[in-house]
Amino acid sequence: MARWASPELVSAALSGDEGATEQLIAAVWPGCFRLAATVIGDRSLAQDAAQEACVVVHRKIHGLRREAAFDAWLYRIVMRESARVRRRHQAVGQATFEDCLGIDDTATVDVWRALADLSPELRDVTVLFYFDDLKSDEIAAALGIAHPTVRTRLLRAREHLRGLLGDYRDAPMPEPKEMKQHAF
């Protein structure tokens, strides 16, 4: 799992240091926004979700018991707020990612098109697995779903993405190690 911020900064925020909490929020803000943007596909809504996630961090960081729990906790918050924003704006169910297409590099455009073509549920697990390198049990915790559900969704997402990759069979997507272990 990727680290959102240095353990020292998280520990200082946990101890009630208000200045450290604000530094921590500044440190995690870009990651929160980009994660939300990747799963929502809309800059404005992603900003709403990231803001709400940071409000939760500001309000509740002091109640967190262990510094080591911070990364998983923040993933859960960002994904929950993103899902909430997405529910509130049902029309965005078909994400376009147009706002995110700031770069006309072919690979980047292809990534956004592939994500836009996935349902929100499949997109969530895809982003956390491929972009954030989360293991399936960590994804389950971040999304509040069962471990087998994560594996099923990952399998479906891969099949879907393979379809999109039809023209590139000579350069297939790599099989993630963890999925091989689960005999997918």
Place this chain on the structure above:
Amino acid sequence: MHSNFSTAGKSARELIPVPELPAEFIRSRSFATAARDRVRSFVLGGAICLAAVGAGAGLGGKIYDGVHVWLSGGKAAVTNIRSLTAMHRPKAADVRAAIARATFPVVFPVGLPAGTRVTMMGYAPAEHPNFIMVMYWNRRAHVQGGFSIFDSTAVNTSEALLPPGASRGAVYTWRVGGETVVTGKHSMTVGDVNAVRAAMMETSASDSLAATDKMLTRITMLAPTPVLGDLPEPAKVAERYASPNGRSVLLGRQSIASIARILKEGKPILDTRIVSLGEIPNLHGDPDYTKAKYHWPKVVAVPAGGVRAIGAVLRSIGHADCGCEILFDQPNGTTYWIWTIPMTASGTVSKYAVDAKTLAVTPQAKTR
């Protein structure tokens, strides 16, 4: 398509331009929701599940408008709770005011691990409580939960009378004199629960109150402090300077930011720790506290003169926002004492004496 979807995705995401951090929005939203959140956390984090049903619905009405609790098979349900008063970081005077009106002699939990602090207290109904709930926190001893104390006359054991849909939580329960004690099974270790039970059997109401006093704060905490968590650094520092008279008030940055506006209005700063919930509706068998009527009693924490004194100190140090928290005290009718407490442990605490009539500010000692 890039042959490595993972690498391409990570690169693509790094290229997304990030908007500026809305720091002020986050801070103000966080503070604005804190009061309501404190109450919600208190209620939801309580020792047992609270379920509200219509007043007197099949309950036998032992106590008019009071709280009824069902205990059966290691589970508990509370019904008929239509109103609730909750307070964050109660002081000795708050606790005494609650038990003075209670329908039973209250024996508080004793024998909790050293270093345990009371974070919240609630009771219902407000006029004559037959239910008192106290939340405790001790990071080191893994205490994070509450005890509910009921007038035993409010307790039912007949499952047949339990209203359908009432939520039930797994609990430990025991009786001490005329009260029934209930605590959730996940609040603390079995050993600690047994220690509390044994200690309560041996204590008296007055001794338990004296023991509880040591777990309370002496400060009116208007600065944000967590419901379940240690006191933030400025609050810990403030406790060292607080006078024993119980009149010290700690103001957080949000309150300090409002000083200029309050000064213009000539108003005092009110004690926002206490909130009353009334007309709690029932939603799918559970109480919907978000739809209850919230009422903050108009209790003055810092009088208008004290606000002027704080304003004078802020002017004297040349900052409307001192980047600190402020401890306020009025030792007598002629002087106010004001401490500026930095947000970090390494900063310097400054004390000022302010003349109540002239608002002349006299800097006192600076300490770390």
